[in-house]
Amino acid sequence: MAGVSTSLLAKPNKQPRTLHSASPRRHAHARIQWTNTWPHDPLLPSMSATALLLLLPLAALLAAADAVNDDVLALVVFKSGVSDPAGRLAPWSEDADRACAWPGVSCDARTGRVDALALPAAGLSGRLPRSALLRLDALLSLALPGNNLSGPLPDALPPRVRALDLSANSLSGYLPAALASCDSLVSLNLSGNLLSGPVPDGIWSLPSLRSLDLSGNQLSGSVPGGFPRSSSLRVLDLSRNRLEGEIPADVGEAGLLKSLDVGDNLFTGGLPESLRGLSGLSSLGAGGNALAGELPAWIGEMAALEALDLSGNRFIGAIPDGISGCKNLVEVDLSQNALTGELPWWVFGLALQRVSLAGNALSGWIKAPGDNASALQELDLSGNAFAGVIPPEIVSLSRLQHLNLSSNTMSGQLPVGIGRMASLEVMDVSRNQLSGGVPPEIGGAVALWKLLMGSNSLTGTIPVQIGNCRSLIALDLSQNKLTGPIPATIGNLTSLQMVDFSENKLNGTLPVELSKLTSLRVFNVSHNLLSGNLPISHFFDTIPDSFISDNAGLCSLQRDNSCSGVMPKPIVFNPNASSNPLSEVSPGVPSSQHHKKIILSISTLIAIVGGALIVVGVVTITVLNRRVRTAASHSAVPTALSDDYGSQSPENEANPGKLVMFGRGSPDFSAGGHALLNKDCELGRGGFGTVYKAVLRDGQPVAIKKLTVSSLVKSEDDFRWQVKLLGKVRHHNVVTLRGFYWTSSLQLLIYDFVPGGNLYQHLHKCSAVSLFSWMERFDIIIGVARALAHLHRHGIIHYNLKSSNVLLDSNGEPRVGDYGLVKLLPMLDRYVLSSKIQSALGYMAPEFTCRTVNVTEKCDVYGFGVIVLEILTGKRPVEYLEDDVVVLCDVVRAALDEGRVEDCMDPRLSGEFSMEEAVLIIKLGLVCTSQVPSHRPDMGEVVSMLEMVRSSQGTPEDDLV
Missing domain, CATH: 1.10.510.10 (Transferase(Phosphotransferase) domain 1)
Known part of the structure; x- marks a missing residue:
């Protein structure tokens, strides 16, 4: 019996591992051969039942060891199927007996099987090796986010996988229908890829699925319904795709949902009423769609709601007071809609932290914030029609970091206690009707890094205390009525990058302390009454003329127009002189002489005469230009681009086009439509067209690209669909597309104007x-x-x-x-x-x-x-x-x-x-x-x-x- 035991305990001989690609298959074949033959050993019938029972656990151990070796070989196959330029998988060797110590690999402590593979941002590229993944039959978690994996998703996954994260790769193709049959899936993240096509039917019925993130892809079509009441789904993110139609009416049947984001798609209709039943929903995002109608009052029934984003849609009407029922609200974004009425009381009545109602048509006065508003950190009410004064109580919001009240019709003076707002980082009150001076207390707002007060009616001087705001990066006081000098304390603001004091009545010289501002990129003091030399620094030596224009007294040694140049000796014109009436002034001529002398330098006389000729010429040309432009505007170009043209387009088409503007902003151009074709307004030419500058009725400059490739442009429907997609892009480093104009022979794209070249x-x-x-x-x-x-x-x-x-x-x-x-x-x-x-x-x-x-x-x-x-x-x-x-x-x-x-x-x-x-x-x-x-x-x-x-x-x- 001992001999029998020895023969059974001896593990069959295996070939040593070699480093070539065929070895995994050979080893797998050897194991299959061995495991299929040993139960038929002819000695086995002669064994006693006791011996057999003793050997069964040993057989299980041997089988487990083979399974561990299978994992090793599967991972080696995985490694051979991807590109690994960073060498993260270098320690993965087929000579190893176990993979548990390899980078990115985790094993079950009891069985030794590989149960997790995590290689985030490892620089891997190539296609996912399907066969290798399927061999990892004990794998519970697969996380490969932030790599450069490409190709389609595998049509089958490891049978036991519970968590799959392939986000931020370059995977493409359709979502495989087989996903809807992965009953073990608990978490699936495929965001940030290039996946296209529809969302597969049946995916909501996965019994264990709790989190599904398909955001940031190119998915299209309508989203299927069929959300079961038994759904385990807690998190659903379909944002940043091309999904259309209405949001599924039964999405609220998934009663355990805590977070729902369908933003930045092409959804129409309204919010499905089934959402009101989601008592546990804490985050709802539907911004950047084409949702319309009035905001439903039942939003207030969603008691657990903490974040609400419905921005960039077409909602109309008043903001319902019922939202105040959401006692846990922290963030609200209803910006870029067409909402009307007054500012809801709950903006300052709930313990909100971030509120944006920008770009609507709200009006009335902004009421004083109460004690409940003490948690407020960001408040954006810009681009509305709010009037009245800025409530003085706003300075009591000690946690407020961002305050934007720009582009309203607010009047009165700035709050005096603004210096008490120690947390304030951004304050934008530009494009209002504010009066009074810049309060000296502004120096107490030491956290400010952006202060924008341009386009108001501020008077007085720039306070020297502003030099205490040492975090300032951007300072705009342009288009006001400020007087006096620029304070030398501005030189203390060494982080300053942008300064705009243009179109005021500032006088005096530029302080030499400005030469310490080494981070300056813009320093615009044009259209003031400044004089003297420019400071000596790298920036001021090369400052563009447009930044200092219309300051007759400004000059610079570096620009060859020094203020202290030697004036020519004056010439005396004396008609009563007995000799030559033109003679040089002698130093000894007494100031009390009886004959009136007119003292003019020759250069001054020439300048006066030349200047007069230039003025006459400019006036003449201007008058002629206006006549020509007026005639052109009536005959060739509409006088203003409005929502629907009443006159013919620049190409004299029978069917006039329509200007479509995204979000807020008047579509009229104060300079008239002729600015689009005026060479004086041309900014540049490129491969796709010519760019012109124009000005909206509210004073905002825009850049208009007139496409010169009309014969290549797609059909109107495709053009509109594609342009609207581009119009949804919002990013600090991307030029925003504001709107477009279409006819069959003329296409215009309207962008934000970017002034820096x-x-x-x-x-x-x-x-x-x-x-x-x-x-x-x-x-x-x-x-x-x-x-x-x-x-x-x-x-x-x-x-x-x-x-x-x-x-x-x-x-x-x-x-x-x-x-x-x-x-x-x-x-x-x-x-x-x-x-x-x-x-x-x-x-x-x-x-x-x-x-x-x-x-x-x-x-x-x-x-x-x-x-x-x-x-x-x-x-x-x-x-x-x-x-x-x-x-x-x-x-x-x-x-x-x-x-x-x-x-x-x-x-x-x-x-x-x-x-x-x-x-x-x-x-x-x-x-x-x-x-x-x-x-x-x-x-x-x-x-x-x-x-x-x-x-x-x-x-x-x-x-x-």
Whole structure:
């Protein structure tokens, strides 16, 4: 019997593991052969029942050991199926007996089986190896967020998986119908991918599903109903897709829901009444849709509600008082609708922390906040018709950080006790009718970093106490009636980046202390009464003329118009002289002589005569221009673009077009429609059209792009659908599309006006002295990266990224424009390579040259990489020499290989930066311009890398190569 036991206990011989791809299959085959043959051992019938019972646990142990080895081999197959440039999977070796110590792998302590695989932001790319995942039959949790995995989702998942997180990848294709049969799923997160098609039927019936996040994809079609009352669903996020139709009427049947977000889609109709039964719902988001009708009063029955976002819809009527029934409300956003009536009492009556009612048609006075409003941190009532004074009691809101009352009709003086608001960071009261002075107590608001009071009727002087607000980054007191000098204490605000004192009555000289403001990007004092020399500093030596214009006394040694130049010796015109009536004034001429002398310098006489001629010429030309423009406005262009044109369009079409504006803003142009075609208003020309500047009736400037590719534009319905999608994009670093105008031969796109010019101009057309420091360039790079990441999360590919499409606002912040325009055209490959945008060739990814091009976000990543190198080197992407063409990417790559990166850096940056940081950013730019699209990171990863550099934690250089 001992011999029998020995033969049974001896584990069958297995081949040693070898490092080739066929080994997992061979080992699996060996195990199958062994486990299928040993129960038929001829000795087995001769064993006693006792011996058999003793061997059964041993057999189970051997089977478990084989299962553990199966996990090892499955993970090795997984590793071989993906690209791992960062080497995160390097320790995964087929020679190991267990995988439990491998990075990202967790095992069940009892069985030793792999039950969790977590590799967030590991830089993995390629397709998910379906067969390897299915072999991990004990896997409970799979988390691979923030990688660059592509291709379709597997049509089958590990049989026991409970939590699946594949968010922030590049997965595409439809959601597999098999998802609706994964009964073990508890949590599913597929957000931030490129998934398209409909939401599969039956997915709400998964018995264990508690959390479902499909946000940030390209899902379309209507959302199926069928929410069972037995649903375990707690969290449902369908936001940032292209879903349409009405929100499912029975969504409220999922009675355990705590969070529901369907925002930024194309939903119509109203809020389904079944929601009123969700007594446990704490967060409801439906902003950025086309929901309409009145806000239902039953919202107040949702007693657990803490966050409510219905912004950017078409709700009308008064805001119901019933919302006050939501005693737990913390955040409310009803902005950008068409709501009317007065400010609801519960805004200050509940313990709210953040409230935005901006961009509606609310009116009346703002009542004084009471004690219940002490928790308020953000209050945005801008873009309404509120009148009356700012309630003095608002200064008692000690936790208030953001206050925006701009674009109303409020009057009276600013609250005197504003200095007591120690937490206040942003105060915007611009574009009102405020009077009185800037209170000196403003110096007590030491946390302020943005103070905007422009376009009011403020009087008095700028208080010196403002110099105590040392956190200020932006200060706007423009278009008021301020007098007196600019206080020298402004020089204490060393963080200042934007200052606008234009269109006041300020006098005196610019204080020399302003030269200490090394972060300045905008300092606009135009249209004042200032005089004297400009301060001596890098910024003021190269300040644009538009920032100092209409100040007759301002001058600068650096600009060759010094105030202290030597005046020519005056000439005396003496008609009573017996000799030459023109003679030089002698130092000895007494001041009491009896003959009246007229003393004029020759240069002054010439200036007076020349000035008079210029004035006459300007007046004449102006009159002629007005006559011509008036005639043109009646014959060719409507005098104002309104909701429906009453006259013919610029192309004299029989059917006039319609101007559609998104959100708040009057569609009328104060300058008249002729401004659209007036060369004086032209800002620039590009591959898609010409851009003009115009002004809305409320005084807001806008940029209008007149598309010059009418023959290529899609049908009206497709055009409108695509433009409305682009109009939903809202991001700090993206130029906002405000509206559009359509006829078959004329298409206009209306954008926010961005005043600071474009990045290409600043890098290549300004003076030899750089306008950008190292930190400014870094800020531009990370701003553009964030913009692209945001666009990609919304399924929008830029297609035409280049430095001339990166605009700079008044604070020097980058704003990416011209995004998604190629989607308006039916034939991408024919147009992209046309002569109209040859200027973009230096930024175009190599795959654009293929006739069967599959344009993806990776094309934008390539263009971004070129812009990174352009910003750091100060050189154009392509330089055309007499007998050669120099490509910037190739030059920088060669310099990196040869260890002389410093030779490539913009010489205007000398001594201002860490070379170690510069090398990291250059390597990132080169990775982004890889010839193989799959080797380029996605923009989410790029942002993460840049933020790591900014946080000074650093990223190992080898990780970026």
